[in-house]
Amino acid sequence: MTRIVAGFAGSLALSVPKSGTRPTSDRVREAVFSALDARDAVAGARVLDLYAGSGALGLEAASRGAGEVVLVERDAGAAAICRRNAALVRERAPRGAAPRVEVVARPVASWMASAVGEWDLVFIDPPYDLAETDLAEVLAALVPHLADDAVVVVERSSRSPEPTAPAGIELDRSKAYGETVVHLYRAA
Numbered sequence: 157m158t159r160i161v162a163g164f165a166g167s168l169a170l171s172v173p174k175s176g177t178r179p180t181s182d183r184v185r186e187a188v189f190s191a192l193d194a195r196d197a198v199a200g201a202r203v204l205d206l207y208a209g210s211g212a213l214g215l216e217a218a219s220r221g222a223g224e225v226v227l228v229e230r231d232a233g234a235a236a237i238c239r240r241n242a243a244l245v246r247e248r249a250p251r252g253a254a255p256r257v258e259v260v261a262r263p264v265a266s267w268m269a270s271a272v273g274e275w276d277l278v279f280i281d282p283p284y285d286l287a288e289t290d291l292a293e294v295l296a297a298l299v300p301h302l303a304d305d306a307v308v309v310v311e312r313s314s315r316s317p318e319p320t321a322p323a324g325i326e327l328d329r330s331k332a333y334g335e336t337v338v339h340l341y342r343a344a
Contacts, residue, residue: 158170158172158210158212159182160212160215160219160245161182161185161186161189161216162186162189162216162219162220163216163219163220164219164248165215165218165219165244165245165249166219168219168244168245170210170211170212170215171210171240171241172209172210173209173231173233173237178209178281178283179209180212180311181333183333184311184336184338185212185213187331187333188213188338189217189220191329192277192307192309193220195307197276197305197307198217198220198221198222198277199220199221199222200221200222201217201221201222201223201224201276201277202224202274202275202277203217203218203225203275203276203277203278203279204225204228204277204301205225205278205281206228206268206278206294207229207280207283208227208281209229209234209238210234210237210241211229211237211238211241211259212241213281213309215241217279218242218246219248222255222277223255224255224258225242225255225257225258226259226260227257227259227260228262228264228267229260230263235259238259242257242259264294265290265293265297268294268297268298271297271301273301275298275301275302275303275306277306277309278298278307278308278309279309280294280295280298280309280310280311281311282312284312284313284315288316288317288319288320292320295308295320299322299323299324299343302325304343305343306343307328307340307341307343308325308341308343309338309340310338310339310341311336311338311339312336312337312339314334314336314337316337318339321341323344324343325342325343326341327340327341328340328341328342
C-alpha cells in the first residue's frame with residue numbers, strides 16, 4: 157500500500173495504477189523528504205512531479221507544505237488516479253490552506269517543450285527502462301525553469317548509470333536504497 161508518510165495528510169492511503177508504474181516505497185520517500193526537509197526545500201515550494209504515476213511524491217510534498225504542485229503523467233488512467241489522490245489530499249488540508257495541485261495528462265517531453273514557470277523542487281521518477289538520452293533531454297529542458305536554489309530529485313534503478321547532468325545543475329549526493337538509487341541535484 158502506498159500512503160502519505162507525513163504532514164497534514166499523513167497516513168492517507170493512495171490509489172496506484174494497476175500496472176505500468178513503480179511507486180516509490182514509503183521508506184525511500186521518507187528518506188528523500190528527510191533530506192529535503194533538512195535543506196528547507198519543501199515548505200512553500202513550487203513542485204513539479206514528472207512521470208508522476210500515482211502522484212505520491214508530489215502529493216507528499218503538498219502534505220508537507222508545498223504551495224503548488226504539478227503532476228505530469230502521460231497515461232490517462234494514471235492521471236485520473238493522480239486527480240483522485242490529489243482531491244483526497246486537498247480534503248485533508250487545514251481550512252483555507254489547501255495546496256494548489258494540477259494534473260497534466262501529457263508525455264513529459266511534450267509538456268516540457270511548452271512549460272512555463274519556475275520550480276523550486278522537481279521529482280523525476282521515470283520508468284526504469286527510459287533511455288538515458290531521453291532523461292538527459294528532460295534534465296536539459298528543465299534547467300531554464302529552475303529557481304536559484306532548486307533541488308531536483310531523480311530516482312533510477314541501481315543498474316542504471318548516474319544521469320548525465322547538463323550545465324545548470326550539479327550532483328549534490330546519491331544514495332542507494334536496495335534496487336533504487338536517488339540522485340539529488342542542485343541548481344548551479
